[in-house]
Amino acid sequence: MLKLDGVSFSYGSGVPALDDISIDIENGKMYAVIGRTGSGKSTLIRHFNGLLRPQRGRVLVDGENISKKNTDMKSVRSRIGLVFQYPEQQLFAETVFDDIAFGPRNLGLDGGEIEKRVKEAAAAVSLSEELFGKSPFSLSGGEKRRTALAGVLAMKPQTLVLDEPSAGLDPGARRELSKLIAKIHDENPENTIVFVSHSMEEAASAEHIFVLGGGRLIAEGTPDEIFLQPELLRDAGLSLPRSAELIMKLQKRGIPVRSAYTPETAASEIAKSLEKERLPR
Ligand SMILES: Nc1ncnc2c1ncn2[C@@H]1O[C@H](COP(=O)(O)OP(=O)(O)OP(=O)(O)O)[C@@H](O)[C@H]1O
Numbered sequence: 001m002l003k004l005d006g007v008s009f010s011y012g013s014g015v016p017a018l019d020d021i022s023i024d025i026e027n028g029k030m031y032a033v034i035g036r037t038g039s040g041k042s043t044l045i046r047h048f049n050g051l052l053r054p055q056r057g058r059v060l061v062d063g064e065n066i067s068k069k070n071t072d073m074k075s076v077r078s079r080i081g082l083v084f085q086y087p088e089q090q091l092f093a094e095t096v097f098d099d100i101a102f103g104p105r106n107l108g109l110d111g112g113e114i115e116k117r118v119k120e121a122a123a124a125v126s127l128s129e130e131l132f133g134k135s136p137f138s139l140s141g142g143e144k145r146r147t148a149l150a151g152v153l154a155m156k157p158q159t160l161v162l163d164e165p166s167a168g169l170d171p172g173a174r175r176e177l178s179k180l181i182a183k184i185h186d187e188n189p190e191n192t193i194v195f196v197s198h199s200m201e202e203a204a205s206a207e208h209i210f211v212l213g214g215g216r217l218i219a220e221g222t223p224d225e226i227f228l229q230p231e232l233l234r235d236a237g238l239s240l241p242r243s244a245e246l247i248m249k250l251q252k253r254g255i256p257v258r259s260a261y262t263p264e265t266a267a268s269e270i271a272k273s274l275e276k277e278r279l280p281r
């Protein structure tokens with residue numbers, strides 16, 4: 001359980017990057033954080049594992065205030081794993097193997113367990129063992145992301161926090177990564193996932209969404225609550241998922257179709273509407 005209680009943070013200039021944020025993150029759920037660029041998403045999630053400390057308010061991990069000076073940060077970071085927005089900021093070792101092994105080594109695990117964790121984590125992100133001896137900096141963008149993700153998974157954190165995991169990838173690689181995250185969530189139902197995304201389609205796969213605007217929490221709720229309120233997203237400077245836009249266009253033309261925001265539900269609602277028209281009155 002992760003809780004932010006009235007958290008504010010400023011990088012020094014006048015405007016705060018976070019302004020009085022209070023949120024609860026429950027174990028076992030998948031969360032998305034959305035908001036336009038500069039709204040404070042990365043700043044927010046850097047508070048989750050103590051990388052940044054709030055200037056006002058508190059961050060509680062399993063009930064413990066991690067903003068206190070004597071907090072065991074190693075223990076916090078083994079429970080809350082953060083994958084950075086830019087994998088280059090995370091990768092540093094000479095080989096892919098050593099990079100993924102860094103966390104488990106830091107936990108003081110023995111050699112056999114380290115190797116097992118590295119192999120499992122690489123398999124979980126579909127990273128070929130053939131890359132283990134390569135420099136992480138010689139990898140493609142998608143492979144770098146997978147390596148950074150594997151390095152965090154190898155710590156087996158209770159909560160996995162991903163800052164724009166699919167940014168900079170082509171549509172095929174984005175879809176693959178989304179599927180991978182969904183799979184990690186399915187296979188580890190007791191673990192929590194929080195991801196930041198610019199894609200409304202990706203955010204729709206979360207169970208709960210936080211919407212940030214100008215450092216404030218301007219809305220939160222289920223995808224239904226967020227995506228069926230187009231004015232809310234417009235105020236946050238965000239667009240609707242494309243499926244929801246299509247449905248709205250149909251509704252504006254007077255076609256009786258119920259609101260939906262995923263490709264699957266939109267298709268099904270359109271099919272239902274067409275089906276009704278075919279029936280004799
Ligand atoms: N290291 C820093 N020093 C000074 N200001 C910063 C720093 N990092 C972020 N900021 C400022 O804090 C605000 C929030 O930035 P943040 O990176 O959290 O936004 P974001 O929502 O993650 O944006 P993006 O979608 O572009 O990643 C912005 O106004 C940004 O310019």
Ligand SMILES: [Mg+2]
Nearest residue numbers: 041042043085
């Ligand atoms: Mg960011």
